[in-house]
Amino acid sequence: MAGTAPFAKMNGIGNEIIVADMRGRADQVTAAAALALNADAATRFDQIMAIHDAKTPGTAYYVDILNSDGTSAQACGNGMRCVVQALAAETGQKTFTFETRAGILNAREHADGTISVDMGMPRFGWQEIPLAEEFRDTRMIELQIGPIDAPVLHSPSAVSMGNPHAIFWVDHDVWSYELDRFGPLLENHPIFPERANITIAQVTSPESMIIRTWERGAGLTKACGSAACAAVVAAARTRRTGRSVSLLTPGGGTLHVEWRDDDHVILTGAAEWEFSGSFDPSTGTWARDTESAA
Ligand SMILES: N[C@@H](CCC[C@H](N)C(=O)O)C(=O)O
Numbered sequence: 001m002a003g004t005a006p007f008a009k010m011n012g013i014g015n016e017i018i019v020a021d022m023r024g025r026a027d028q029v030t031a032a033a034a035l036a037l038n039a040d041a042a043t044r045f046d047q048i049m050a051i052h053d054a055k056t057p058g059t060a061y062y063v064d065i066l067n068s069d070g071t072s073a074q075a076c077g078n079g080m081r082c083v084v085q086a087l088a089a090e091t092g093q094k095t096f097t098f099e100t101r102a103g104i105l106n107a108r109e110h111a112d113g114t115i116s117v118d119m120g121m122p123r124f125g126w127q128e129i130p131l132a133e134e135f136r137d138t139r140m141i142e143l144q145i146g147p148i149d150a151p152v153l154h155s156p157s158a159v160s161m162g163n164p165h166a167i168f169w170v171d172h173d174v175w176s177y178e179l180d181r182f183g184p185l186l187e188n189h190p191i192f193p194e195r196a197n198i199t200i201a202q203v204t205s206p207e208s209m210i211i212r213t214w215e216r217g218a219g220l221t222k223a224c225g226s227a228a229c230a231a232v233v234a235a236a237r238t239r240r241t242g243r244s245v246s247l248l249t250p251g252g253g254t255l256h257v258e259w260r261d262d263d264h265v266i267l268t269g270a271a272e273w274e275f276s277g278s279f280d281p282s283t284g285t286w287a288r289d290t291e292s293a294a
Contacts, residue, residue, distance in 0.1 A: 002027045004278040007286070008086050009043060012078025012271050014222025014251025018043065019079075019086045020050040022281065023061070029281045031070030036284025038068040042159075043185075043286060045280075046218040049079040050281075051087070059099040061087075067217025074102040075162035077225020081107070081115040081271040089273075102162025115255050116268040119226065122233040122259075125162040131158060132193050143191055145182050153182060153200065157234035160267065163216070164196040165230035169240070174202035174210045185213025199227045203240045210248045222251030229265045232257040 008022040010225045018037065020029055029050045037043040037142060050064040065073040084096055084290040093094035095108045107117040126135045135141045138158040143166070146152030156166040166186065170177065177200050185200040200216040211231050228247045236239040236259055243259040279286035 002281075003234065004287075006276065006278050006280050008082075008276045008281065009045070009274040010086065010271060011080040011274065012081045012225065013249060013253025013255065013269050015047070015076075015078035015224060016045045016221070017076075017079045017082040018045045019082050020048055020279070020281065022050045022052045022064075023137050024053065027281055028064065029066055030283075031066070033273060033279070033281050033284035034066045034068065036072045037279065037286065040284075041288075042288075043277075044068075046221045047073065047076045047079045047216065049076065049083050051083060054099065054102070056099050059097050059165045061096070061106055062099045065100065067215070068219075068244060069217045071217040072101065073163055073217060074093070075100060075119065075226045077117055077119055077161075077229060077267040078223055078271075079225075079270070080105070080117045081267075081269060083107075084109055084115045084117070085271040085273065086115075100162070106111075109270075114239065114268055114270055116208050116266050117225070119161055119229050119267050121263045121267045122230065122265060124237075126158075129158050129160045129164050129196075130193055134195070139234070141191070143186075143189065145186060153177065153186075158196075159230040159234050161226040161229045161233075163226055164192055164194055165199060165227055165234075166192070166196050167199045167201050167227075167231050167234045169238075170200055170202050174200055174212060177212075179212055179214050180220055181218065183199070187214060197224060197227050197230075199224070199231055201231045203235060206242050208237065208246050209241065212250050220250075222278075223249035223255065223269075224252055225255060225267050228255045228257050229259075229267055233259050233265060 144151035144154035
């Protein structure tokens with residue numbers, strides 16, 4: 001064992017995040033450690049953002065992302081904001097360039113404390129998302145749940161934000177759908193060979209929508225940043241909204257997404273520190289810092 005590593009329990013508008021400081025060490029946070037941390041109510045999380053030393057010149061850090069089921073994720077918008085807030089507090093820096101499995105991304109902390117993350121460019125090709133079979137137009141794919149002649153949800157848009165997303169559109173009462181029941185079935189549907197994040201979206205104006213997400217590898221969460229990006233891109237592609245949209249999420253928080261003309265998707269929102277501690281990255285055994293909030 002290489003010794004314990006510091007961590008901060010944080011959240012990105014309710015998306016439960018552990019920011020793990022793995023700088024200066026060669027080991028990784030294991031799936032076993034993730035499962036152990038998630039099994040403890042005090043450290044239950046949706047994603048671990050493990051900050052490692054940079055691998056690529058021009059980047060400050062490599063960020064490895066683990067879901068609460070121990071699997072890896074390529075992107076996590078809410079988690080990246082937590083990483084930025086933690087590093088900005090430590091270094092006084094306001095802008096950062098990171099590397100993740102999804103590629104290189106830039107982020108900035110604003111004067112009001114909100115944080116913007118450039119989530120990169122969306123991808124729409126069926127092989128890029130990926131889907132298991134060819135769809136020439138991923139603005140609407142054939143997929144439904146519920147009775148065959150009266151589906152409850154159907155015809156989602158599919159988008160990659162580095163990670164796979166499907167967005168089901170509903171006209172009213174987004175809260176009434178049993179996403180806890182349909183989510184696992186859709187996440188693991190054979191059409192998604194790498195599984196998928198499943199979102200239900202209700203457009204409320206050309207500049208606003210409400211989203212709920214069943215996250216791949218994490219289940220129902222209070223917010224999902226990459227899903228917010230995927231939903232706005234898909235909504236703009238299908239002429240449901242413009243390219244600059246505010247999104248209300250189940251935790252009550254709001255995210256803002258702008259799909260810029262240069263094709264980059266910018267996610268803006270808040271991040272919050274809860275407490276700090278140290279943990280064993282191989283087992284998940286942890287202890288709270290004594291000076292940390294209860
Ligand atoms: N909460 C995240 C998304 C995390 C990754 C996702 N569950 C996956 O496996 O792709 C966000 O804020 O983007």
